[in-house]
Amino acid sequence: xxxxxxxxAFVITAAIFGTAFYIASRIDSARIADIRSTEENISIDxxxxxxxxxxxxxxxxxxLSQNSGLSxxxxxxxxxxxxxxxNLGSDNPEVLQLKEQYSLFEIKDYLLLQSISQKCGIKPVxxxxxxxxxxxxxxxxxxxxxxxxxxxxYPGLRVYSFDYNLDLSALKTLESLRxxxxxxxxxxxxxxxxxxxxxxxxxxxxGMQTLIPELKTLxxxxxxxxxx
Amino acid sequence: xxxxxxxxxASLFLSLYFEVFLFISFFERRPYKKTLLKPHRxxxxxxxxxxxxxxxxxxxxxxxxxxxxxxxxxxxxxxxxDGSTDRTRAIGEELARKNPxxxxxxxxxxxxxxxxxxxxxxxxAELVGCLxxxxxxxxxxxxxxxxxxxxxxxxxxxxPAMKVYRPRTILEAMQAVEYTFGIFYKKMxxxxxxxxxxxxxxxxxxxxVFKKIGLFRHAHNTEDMEIAFRMHANGLKIVNAHTAFVxxxxxxxxxxxxxxRTRWSQGFLQNSRDYKYMYFNPRYGNFGMLVLPLxxxxxxxxxxxxxxxxxxxxxxxxxxxxxxxxxxxxxHLPVAAxxxxxxxxxxxxxFLIVAVFCMTIASIALGHRIAQTELRARSFVYYFALFGxxxxxxxxxxxxxxxxxxDASWR
Numbered sequence: 001x002x003x004x005x006x007x008x009a010f011v012i013t014a015a016i017f018g019t020a021f022y023i024a025s026r027i028d029s030a031r032i033a034d035i036r037s038t039e040e041n042i043s044i045d046x047x048x049x050x051x052x053x054x055x056x057x058x059x060x061x062x063x064l065s066q067n068s069g070l071s072x073x074x075x076x077x078x079x080x081x082x083x084x085x086x087n088l089g090s091d092n093p094e095v096l097q098l099k100e101q102y103s104l105f106e107i108k109d110y111l112l113l114q115s116i117s118q119k120c121g122i123k124p125v126x127x128x129x130x131x132x133x134x135x136x137x138x139x140x141x142x143x144x145x146x147x148x149x150x151x152x153x154y155p156g157l158r159v160y161s162f163d164y165n166l167d168l169s170a171l172k173t174l175e176s177l178r179x180x181x182x183x184x185x186x187x188x189x190x191x192x193x194x195x196x197x198x199x200x201x202x203x204x205x206x207g208m209q210t211l212i213p214e215l216k217t218l219x220x221x222x223x224x225x226x227x228x
Numbered sequence: 229x230x231x232x233x234x235x236x237x238a239s240l241f242l243s244l245y246f247e248v249f250l251f252i253s254f255f256e257r258r259p260y261k262k263t264l265l266k267p268h269r270x271x272x273x274x275x276x277x278x279x280x281x282x283x284x285x286x287x288x289x290x291x292x293x294x295x296x297x298x299x300x301x302x303x304x305x306x307x308x309x310d311g312s313t314d315r316t317r318a319i320g321e322e323l324a325r326k327n328p329x330x331x332x333x334x335x336x337x338x339x340x341x342x343x344x345x346x347x348x349x350x351x352x353a354e355l356v357g358c359l360x361x362x363x364x365x366x367x368x369x370x371x372x373x374x375x376x377x378x379x380x381x382x383x384x385x386x387x388p389a390m391k392v393y394r395p396r397t398i399l400e401a402m403q404a405v406e407y408t409f410g411i412f413y414k415k416m417x418x419x420x421x422x423x424x425x426x427x428x429x430x431x432x433x434x435x436x437v438f439k440k441i442g443l444f445r446h447a448h449n450t451e452d453m454e455i456a457f458r459m460h461a462n463g464l465k466i467v468n469a470h471t472a473f474v475x476x477x478x479x480x481x482x483x484x485x486x487x488x489r490t491r492w493s494q495g496f497l498q499n500s501r502d503y504k505y506m507y508f509n510p511r512y513g514n515f516g517m518l519v520l521p522l523x524x525x526x527x528x529x530x531x532x533x534x535x536x537x538x539x540x541x542x543x544x545x546x547x548x549x550x551x552x553x554x555x556x557x558x559x560h561l562p563v564a565a566x567x568x569x570x571x572x573x574x575x576x577x578x579f580l581i582v583a584v585f586c587m588t589i590a591s592i593a594l595g596h597r598i599a600q601t602e603l604r605a606r607s608f609v610y611y612f613a614l615f616g617x618x619x620x621x622x623x624x625x626x627x628x629x630x631x632x633x634x635d636a637s638w639r
Contacts, residue, residue: 005256006517009249016244020579027574034570080570087575142555149557205556 061120139202239529274351278343282361311337363429412595450495493626534620
């Protein structure tokens with residue numbers, strides 16, 4: 001019996017473990033880079049929309065309303081961030097930074113949508129959805145499922161989801177403006193629908209449909225997956 | 229991180245360590261190729277055929293022994309009927325009447341080890357072999373074994389390369405892959421001087437083995453395993469003749485397979501308990517330091533992994549169902565249109581599982597190269613799709629049986 005063989009086998013096994021860890025880490029980094037790249041694209045798109053809005057004003061509402069939607073890209077980022085969060089942890093600094101940036105894009109898109117709807121007289125249906133993944137919102141995952149399903153069913157529905165606990169001044173301002181305050185009576189998840197007073201607590205599909213009567217004005221489509 | 233996943237990582241580490249160890253052993257000493265060389269001397273051989281209700285296969289088993297490429301006057305066949313209740317006795321008596329090289333002994337049912345011991349006592353040859361009555365040997369198998377024994381006088385027993393006889397059904401094809409894997413790792417155990425079992429199909433002993441350490445024991449219905457443990461305990465050398473092929477029939481039903489494997493697995497646990505002093509004892513070489521501890525860890529790891537997977541799957545299913553119920557969302561399938569590489573699970577565990585999978589495939593391929601087993605692509609599918617579901621059942625049954633000190637039954 002030679003101890004050398006035991007040692008070599010241990011070293012090789014440890015090397016395989018190390019390689020597996022390295023490959024997994026590299027792929028996670030590639031994921032982060034992918035999100036960052038998409039966010040850069042969104043940044044350009046938002047800037048373009050804002051510039052277009054300033055250039056056209058209310059002169060060409062059709063063009064403005066057609067080009068103002070970043071919904072698909074934002075939804076795509078949302079689900080990618082969700083995967084990154086579960087792989088790297090919600091407290092990972094890179095994930096947090098991307099999430100903050102994502103939240104800012106959402107706020108910008110929301111503001112742009114407000115301006116366009118005011119100037120052009122369109123009536124979008126949108127939800128500001130506030131959640132938490134710090135363990136104090138057991139129903140947030142289910143609320144996310146309901147919103148995903150609604151968005152799949154009604155492609156015209158805009159859902160802006162925000163991590164309530166994110167330390168971002170713009171988000172805190174939005175929460176304050178929309179009077180979203182979580183306390184013993186008002187528990188997350190919270191929903192602000194078309195700038196009405198916030199509704200708190202989990203609502204099932206039927207409950208959400210009752211809460212948003214405007215859904216009847218939206219066209220339905222075959223469901224597609226854009227999980228939060 | 230899921231704390232319970234650490235157990236899976238530990239199991240994966242030990243699995244990889246085991247496979248890496250075997251590969252190191254393979255590259256240190258590759259299995260030799262079969263040659264046409266003949267032995268210098270042909271020792272006398274008594275082939276014992278213990279049987280209990282083997283009317284279907286006994287004649288074919290004996291025929292394969294008589295067809296061995298070995299001097300007729302040097303080989304005798306001893307059929308020991310362990311109180312069969314079917315036509316085994318009549319068939320055995322008829323075979324003995326027709327051929328003077330066959331001796332037939334009938335006895336009251338007492339268990340396989342008693343049949344083997346009676347056969348050993350009634351025979352006189354230098355070498356004593358055993359062939360279960362559900363197995364058949366290749367014509368040159370005995371010569372290959374004798375050549376192995378001739379290579380080193382210190383070798384006291386030889387095991388063959390076991391293949392599945394005509395794997396046709398899904399279950400047989402699955403076991404054919406498993407046996408091919410076994411051919412590889414048994415040869416590597418041989419390299420490490422750590423063979424842990426002398427299987428019923430065609431293990432050959434020098435008669436001195438029984439003089440030195442005694443006859444077979446009941447050993448929780450795994451006398452072939454216990455004698456290997458006892459030989460290691462007494463410093464007797466066992467080797468594997470990978471060029472000696474034996475074909476064995478395997479269970480054809482899941483129930484039969486589980487019963488057989490429960491007996492083997494429980495036998496391992498109970499014999500391990502009886503020989504616990506050999507664990508992590510450098511005095512017993514790689515057998516005590518590697519094969520026994522890793523065998524036990526594979527047992528524990530198998531049960532743990534199955535339990536963990538079952539728990540996670542059940543939790544996930546329950547969560548999805550309760551989510552659907554709570555949300556009121558109608559059941560629907562996710563649409564593949566939005567699926568990109570981004571959503572593929574690329575965790576460290578996935579890569580480790582892939583590594584274990586690749587090494588297992590490589591081991592099976594080497595086993596196939598060593599013994600030219602009959603494998604088809606679909607056999608691999610059956611093996612990887614089914615084995616993981618069935619094996620935990622016999623592992624769990626064996627663990628319970630060992631805890632209750634209740635011997636597993638033969639049939």
